[in-house]
Amino acid sequence: MTAIYFITLVFLVAAGYFLASQRAKVLRAAPNGAALHSLPTYHGLLGAVALFVPMLIVYAIGTPVVKMLATTNAFSFFPSELASDPLQRGVILRDVGNIIDGRYQGDPSAALRDAAASYSSTFSAGRLIVLGTGVVLGLASLFLVLSRISPAFRARNLFERFVIAVLILCALVAILTTVGIVFSVMWETYRFFFDPALKGRPTVAQFLFGTEWNPQAALRADQGEIRTAFGFIPLLTGTLLITLIAIVVAGPLGLFAAIYLSEYATPRFRAFAKPILEILAGIPTVVLGFFAALTVAPYIRGWGEGLGLDVASESALAAGLVMGMMIIPFISSLSDDVINSVPQSLRDGAYALGATKSETIKKVILPAALPGIVSAFMLAISRAIGETMIVVMAAGLAANLTFNPLDAVTTITVQIKTILVGDQEFDSAKTLAAFALGFVLFFVTLMLNIIAQQIVRRYREQYD
Amino acid sequence: MDMTTQGIPTAQPYVPAKPATAAKVVARNVNVHYGEKHAIKDVNVDVPDQAVMAFIGPSGCGKSTFLRCINRMNDTIPICRVSGKIEIDSRDIYDPSLDVVQLRARVGMVFQKPNPFPKSIYENVAYGPRIHGLAKSKTDLDEIVTMSLQKAGLFNEVKDRLNDSGTGLSGGQQQRLCIARAIAVSPDIILMDEPCSALDPIATARIEELIDELRSNFCIIIVTHSMQQAARVSQRTAFFHLGVLVEEGETEAIFTNPREERTRDYITGRFG
Structure with missing residues (x-):
């Protein structure tokens, strides 16, 4: 399904490029046609971008939503206390997945079978909707670009903005990764010092100024107190x-x-x-x-x-x-x-x-x-x-x-x-x-x- | 003296009719090769003391290369070979027993683009005296720095900010700082390689005035692209073309009544 979505994407992007650049070329070739502001390549690139961006966004948002809906539907066949227990939830989801793939060992319960059927139908319908929405939105934005193509259309400058956006995005990924790592380490550090459920945790002062390092943990209850x-x-x-x-x-x-x-x-x-x-x-x-x-x-x-x-x-x-x-x-x-x-x-x-x-x-x-x-x-x-x-x-x-x-x-x-x-x-x-x-x-x-x-x-x- | 002319029909190098009596620098049959390229061909020239001599000529004619022979800066270029004889005060500067470091202390140089060290104004000027041990005390050094900056006509502009960075000055000030730096080791000769080519006309005028003032104490050799500049500041002029010294003489004579056809063509702007 993902493959189909992206093959469609590539095909449409190529088509978008061709359509937009062709349209610009026609404008240029027309008798008494005015000189174009930008080269047809830029019109083509802009057309391709106009298709690519909405389709990618639809996929990025749509896929998790579909998955969430399918899961919710599947759990409607089970009592709510099962669904809210994370361990049970995981087991059920794995069983559902196995049934859909035909790998389930033994005879599934009725609830499980219904859940699997519901999951699979919601999932495939949802994905079709995602594909449809992506294509429709992509084409709509492509036609918006196509309708604006005229000799004075500043495709070159608009494409420049897209380039800047991509560069900013790349820089952001690097920065956000760093920030993410720092925060995750900070959170665990916070737990180490201040989580009341943690036995044997030191105070900040003990950690920073203590001169003995012996991080032992009791493996069994009968080991008694171990000096840490x-x-x-x-x-x-x-x-x-x-x-x-x-x-x-x-x-x-x-x-x-x-x-x-x-x-x-x-x-x-x-x-x-x-x-x-x-x-x-x-x-x-x-x-x-x-x-x-x-x-x-x-x-x-x-x-x-x-x-x-x-x-x-x-x-x-x-x-x-x-x-x-x-x-x-x-x-x-x-x-x-x-x-x-x-x-x-x-x-x-x-x-x-x-x-x-x-x-x-x-x-x-x-x-x-x-x-x-x-x-x-x-x-x-x-x-x-x-x-x-x-x-x-x-x-x-x-x-x-x-x-x-x-x-x-x-x-x-x-x-x-x-x-x-x-x-x-x-x-x-x-x-x-x-x-x-x-x-x-x-x-x-x-x-x-x-x-x-x-x-x-x-x-x-x-x-x- | 017979020599190859390398395809230039009238390339008879100029040989001074009678050597100047007070010649500071004497060059005889100087040849320079850059790898395969024959950059300077049998140059003979006498440079007088306490005067300004200008080397003029079109780009790539070898005037800067010849200038860099006089303080042996060409030694730093591995593929460069110098032959012939250059004497300063009758001493051969390519004699193996001569200490090139001491030679360069006696022959200062100012470059095309101002190249102050990334240090304070004071440190820029004090650098030379320090490495040569010219100052016995801090007071001595202060005095040398002040004197040099005064001679370079920069002191009044920078006296309140001697500890600021030399690279923060304007282009013309930087070039005068470089002149002060060269003067500080009290050389006999100052070589200037197109010292005004990176400067605006006002800064250029100041440097030219300065050169004229310095003339009484130093032997100055200046390479320049500007014939007006050569005419304004120099007493003698040498015209280089394609590595050959075509003509040399009193500046006035060169500019009003050159002997050689090519000199006349260059001066009147027919080529170059």
Whole structure:
């Protein structure tokens, strides 16, 4: 049915295009016909749009309405207390669907059979009505356009408005998705803190300032009281520690690599080296995690033992180092682009004053490229904070409150993953804690972004 | 001196009859290649000190390329090769033992499009003295900055906002800022590559006045598309065409009584 609707749509849209453009061409070809304001193509496009938009709207509104009506009709054969129980409702709907598809096992009750018949008849009638309405409205709007076609008709400008509308719609989808995600996470976070039905929920202060993280939930009633703690500080310090190590590794390496590539390397070497560096960004993080856990961590441990240090086999240092490797290309590639886009005239100006290459880079190019470099760092930091796989494999699960890079730590992302893996019930504090963590993670990244923007605004040196 | 003429029948390069006594820059048999392209062909010229010399000629004739040889800015272009000899104060500037960074401190340059650094007005001028260590103290540096801005005729307009960004100035002010920046390292020679081509007539007039004032302290070489400008500001003029220095001499003589046919044609607007 959906297929029929859309085949009709495509066919009519093509016809609409042809009719409208043909009409414009006839006007143009007529003896002593005036010059057209717009090319016939635009009349055609406008005709097609005039058909397409109403038909799409009718489908988008009509289909759910039909489905709702059919469901209501089907439930009229059952007592109302059955219809209002969500579980029963689901069972009945599935049975009705199975009967219609001929997949029902056994002998259905009379009520069920009637319901199925009613559902199916309402549904097919409704869909025919939707198709009819769509076609009628589409054709009506097409004929409205056709009737307005004249030499002075500004099809070109009207079509422009349609283009703008489509672009705005696309932008809105992206924005609304973000808003939707934020609100859904916020709602679950709200439940985590304030839902009275939730046992063992912490207060906001306990969550934000608690130094112990132990999100256990009693699986059976006879397990009795299990001590749970939702102190988020160890996770925050773990995340920040690993991110710090990563950025200490990747910041200088990435930035210096970018300076070398953009200012010193020959074009041939650059064309060869830059893609290789970017491949690093394409390595799946699970592979990097592997590398961290099986190669780097044991190496660090061995090295630490050689020095008489006590190193955990899963350490923040191993995870941070490998994560640093992962974000080097973000920093180097973006910084390289930014440095390259600093106008040559600034370099010439500095060289003409007798500056050496490194003086020019230090005093002129880097300050001019600073906003871009800061945003490259911010992107890298956001990646590091949000990275999960490397940390899961290399840093461990122990929520230690420590700043020692040789200890095992855990991060916000790792805990979210650990909490949500496997079968979950969404009415326990343990599960909802993941949403609270997600919300905090989002908030931390947002704050970092705002701070970075302030820094850029303060120190930016604008050329042009 | 015999040379290939590259299909230009009358392309006899100008050889100065007698070298000027106070020549600051002396070029002999200078050739420049951009990859395969022979951009400058056997140019010989003497540039006098404490005077303005103008290089004129149609677009692509090589005058800017030759100008950029004098402070070795062409070194930054990998495919560019320079041969021949250019001397400043009798010292060969292409001698391998010469420090190009120091050369550029002595030969300032002002570009076609004003290119102030995206820094404050003060920092723009202080940049050169800082990297060359010309100022012993903050007071010294302040003095250099003030003097340079005054010489460039910009000080009174910007003295209350030395910490504002240099890129916020008008085009003419930016160009004078660039001149101040060049003066601040006290060079002997200032190269100007079409310094007024991006400016309106009023700003142009100010820069021309400035060039005339600066003449007494510097050797100035200016590349220009405007023959009126060359006539107004320069004492000597050299006419380039297709990479060849066609004619060189007193500005007055070049504009009123050129020896070469092509110079006459260019000046009277028959081509170019």
